[in-house]
Amino acid sequence: MSEQNRDEQRTGDAGSPDPTDDEMLIQTDVSESVERTGASFDRDTVVSARDINVWYGDDQALQNISMDIPEKSVTAMVGPSGCGKSTFLRCINRMNDLIDSARVEGDLYLRGKNVYDDDVDPVALRRRVGMVFQKPNPFPKSIRENVTYGLKIQDKGGDYDEIVEESLKRAALWEEVKDQLDESGLELSGGQQQRLCIARAIAPDPEVLLMDEPASALDPVATSQIEDLIEELAQEYTVVIVTHNMQQAARISDQTAVFLTGGELVEFDDTQKIFENPESQRVEDYITGKFG
C-alpha cells in the first residue's frame, strides 16, 4: 500500500465516532468496514482495528493498522523483528497499557465494543481475552491452581474439577498430568508448561486467544504438538498468533497478516493467497526470503 493510500484511509476514517457515542453508532461504524488492508472474510468479525498507531516514546511502532480478524480461525501475524506484530497483539488486550512509554491511538473493536473507550476497564477486558506468551510462564503453583487462576481472580463459581479436566483436555495435556494435578506446574517440561499456559488461558472461556510466538522457545517435537493444538483450538476459539516462522504461519493459519519494518501492515489475506500469490512485491520478497 502506498503512502498516499494510507493517508486517504486515515481521512476516510476521520469521522469515526467519539468514544462517548452510544453503542449503535459504534456498531454502524464497524459494519461499514470501510478501508482496511486485505480481503474481508466469510466469518463474523471478532476483532476489528481502525487506524491503530502506537508509539514507544518518540518511536512509532505501528502505523495506521486497520484490519478485521474473523472468528473461529487462526490469524497469523508475521514479519521481521521489530515490525510491530507483537505490539499489535498487545493492543488487543491492552497489555501495552502496562508499558509507561507506550501510547496507543486509534480504535480497536472487540465484538463491536471499542476497547479504547474511556469506560473500558483493561483488567475486565483481559478477562475476556486469553494470552499465551513466548516463554512458558506457569505460576509457581500446582497444575490445578494454574488452570483455575483466572476463575479465582474473577470469583467465578462452577465445578472447578470439571473445568480443570476440560481445559487440560482441550490443551492436550490431560493424559500426561491427570495424576499429578497437585504438583507444581514448574516441574513439567517446556512444551508441557506451554500447554498448561494454554489451558490456563482458555479455562475462563475467552472471546479471543492471543499467542505471542508460543512455540519459539520449544523444541521441534513440542512445537509440532503446539501447532496441532492451535489448529484444534481454532474450531472453538478465535486465535491470533504472532510468529516469526513463515512455515509455521503457512501450516496452521487461515489468514496471514504481513507486517514489515516501520510498523506497517502491508498485506492481510487468506494464508494460501499470501503465500502463493501475494499482491505486494514486498510481501513476496519477504516470504521468499529476499529480505527481512
Place this chain on the structure above:
Amino acid sequence: MSTDDLATDISKQTENSPRELLTRTFFFLCAGLSIVTTISIVVLLVTEAAKFFTITAPLMGVTGETASLVDFLTGTTWQINSGEFGVLTLVSATVMITLGSAVIAIPLGVATAIYLSEYASKRARSVLKPALEILAGVPTVVYGFFALIYITPALSVVFPSIGTFNMLSASVVVGVMIIPMVASISEDAMSAVPDELRQAGYGMGATKFDVATGIVVPAALSGIFSSFILALSRAIGETMAVTIAAGSRAQFLNPLNPASFLEGSLPMTAAMVQLLLGDITGGGLAYRSLFAIGLVLFVITLIMNVISDFVAQRYREEY
C-alpha cells in the same frame, strides 16, 4: 604451523603463572580471614564460658567461684552481687524486644517492599529507597535517646503507668530500626520474581492487588522469610538502643503478657554492657558471665541463621 609449535602453544602456561598464583593466594587469604576470625571468636566464647560453670570449670583447670549450669539456664533472677545468674531473666527481655519489634517491622516492612516493587513509579522509588537506606544508617544510639526522650513520653499519654524505661518504647525503636532491613531484602526478593509471571497474571485479567499478593509475594516467600529472620537476628543483637531505652533493672517478665511491655528490664546485650561498664575484675565470676551470655546470644542467632538457610532452601522456587 607445525605440530610441535601447536603442542608448545597449547601446553599449560597460564594456570600457575606468577600473577595467577599471587592473586589466587591473596583472594584465598582474604576469604580465609573471616573464617579464622569466626572460629577464634567461637573458641574464645566457648572456653571462657566453660570456666564460668561448675560442671565444666575443672576441665579448664579453673578453681574458685563457679556457677551452676542448671541455675544459669533455668533461674529467673539476675543479681550479680548476690551471685544469682539466671540468664532466663535476660532472655525474656530479649524475646520481648524481638517479638515487639517483629510486630512492627514485619507488616510495615513487607508492605513497604510490596509498594516499592509493585506499585511505586520510578520517581517514587528513587526517593523512597534512599530514604530507607538513611533510616538504616541512623546510629542506633540516636534511636535509643529518641525512644527515651520522645517515644516514652508519648506512650505515657496512652499508658499512664508506663515506666521511664520500658520494653514498649525499646520494641518500637528496634522495630523501626529493622524496617529497612525487612523492606530491602523482601524488595530484592520480589524484584527477582521474573516479569513473565506478572505478565501472565495481568494477561489473565488480574488486578495489581491480585498480582502483588497472589503471584509476587508467594513466589518471593523464601526471600521474605529470610528477611524476617535476618532482621530479627539484628533485633536480638541490637545493643545501644535497648541499653538506653529498656533500663538496667533485670527482672523476669512474661513475654506473652502485654502488660509486661510497660515495665523495664535488662536484655542480654544491655546486661553485657552493664557488666563491662561496672568495675568487674578480670577473671572473676561476673567477668566470665559475660562470655556465658555471649555464648547464649551466639547460639540463638546461629539457630536463627540455620532456620533462615533452611527456609530459603526449602521454599526457593526455580523459574
